[in-house]
Amino acid sequence: MxxxxxxxxxxxxxxxxxxxxxxxxxxxxxxxxxxxxxxxxxxxxxxxxxxxxxxxxxxxxxxxxxxxGKPVQYILGKTEFYGLPFNVNSSVLIPRPETEELVEWVLESVGSGELAAGSILDIGTGSGCIAISLKKNLHAFKVSAMDISIDALQTAAGNAKLNEVDILFVDDDILNLKSEYPKFEIIISNPPYVTMQDKTQMHTNVTDFEPHTALFVPERDPLIFYRAIADFALNNLNSNGLLFFEINENYGKETVELLANKGFNNIELRKDMSGRDRMIRCFLNMSAYCY
Missing domain, CATH: 1.10.8 (Helicase, Ruva Protein; domain 3)
Structure with a gap:
């Protein structure tokens, strides 16, 4: 033995x-x-x-x-995110610790804003890690989650059941919407943002195994998803609503400028645990909050 x-x-x-x-x-x-x-x-x-x-x-x-080079999470078929269990497969990105920091920022913001309830939309939900973690900690909020991949949505729905939360999952493409949406208090997204230049510096266990549609963007338009989500948020955030992004660390300044040009305010760029520019929070209207 x-x-x-x-x-x-x-x-x-x-x-x-x-x-x-x-x-x-x-x-x-x-x-x-x-x-x-x-x-x-x-x-x-x-x-x-x-x-x-x-x-x-x-x-x-x-x-x-x-x-x-296959990631161990795919081999085992599961991982942990924000203290919760998640099943993962090749149709979804493996949840990262940096994204846990984004979830924590949302929870901090809701607490300091004294929102007792409201609605949240997670765009590009993948495994459902963001939406599920938020719903698990914000019981009174109604949480919806959008993705272009049917396989990802099935995985996310299974994870919602696993974690005993009720989430509305929507099959849609933020670049070509086919549904109408209500207003939300919070919109959050960790969209594709990896360029081909970034790809050359990434480990093959990411580039060879994780879903490319959830990772890569055109080199000529690396902010394509941020632009689309910002435009969506202009119409679908309530006044005083919050917009959260996980971002490409190489485009922090450009993403802030994009949001400022579209009229969002009190834009904050935050570093992750490794000291990299990885998160943004901004507001549609600051009148109801003082931070």
């Missing part, structure tokens, strides 16, 4: 060309914990523990997939 140490050794050797040492160690802990249900603390403390033949074969299969 293989021990935990044996698994660590084989994973380190198999993944050294793909991941750095810290990433590899985190992956090994994650998959052994998932397969064996042994706690990560115990995995670290008792490397001589033996794994069953079935567990060893399962880990061997996972290692084979990891060697191709």
């Amino acid at each position: 293989k021990t935990i140490k044996d698994v660590f050794d084989s994973f380190r050797k198999g993944l050294e060309a793909i991941y750095d040492t810290n990433e590899t160690e985190a992956l090994i802990l994650l998959v052994i914990n998932e397969v064996s249900n042994i706690s990560k603390a115990k995995i670290k403390a008792f490397p001589e523990l033996e794994l069953t033949n079935e567990q060893t074969e399962q880990l061997k299969s996972i290692l084979g997939e990891l060697k191709t």
Whole structure:
């Protein structure tokens, strides 16, 4: 039988060309914990523990997939976001920690604005991580979520059921809307924003496996989705409404200028945990709020 140490050794050797040492160690802990249900603390403390033949074969299969660059979240079929479980597959982006910061900013803004209830629209919902996390924490709000991908919407609907929240999912394209929408207190989006130039600097486990329609934008018009969503928000945000974006760190200034030119005010560009310009909050009308 293989021990935990044996698994660590084989994973380190198999993944050294793909991941750095810290990433590899985190992956090994994650998959052994998932397969064996042994706690990560115990995995670290008792490397001589033996794994069953079935567990060893399962880990061997996972290692084979990891060697191709396939993200571990897709291999396991799940991940965690804002403390909640989410099923993921190749039809949706893997939720990122930076997006958790965007969710936290919305919750902070609602709290300081003293909104007891209202309506939220998440544009380009993917796995539903933003919409579901907001609904889970803002019970009185009505939350809707839009996406162009039927497969993504099915995944998101399953995640809403998994997390026991009620969300209205809409099949629509923000660049070519086919439905009419009511007014919202909050509109939020993490739209496609990766350019072909950005792609050259990205890990292949993103570019080769995650859905391109949710990632990439034309080099000649990198703000195409921000422009469309801003125009939509001008007509579909209530007065005093809030608009939130996750953005391409290389286009922070340009995105702020776009929003200012369209008449949004009190525009705030915020850095993420890594010190990169990654989030924007702005208002349609500031009369009802003092921040």
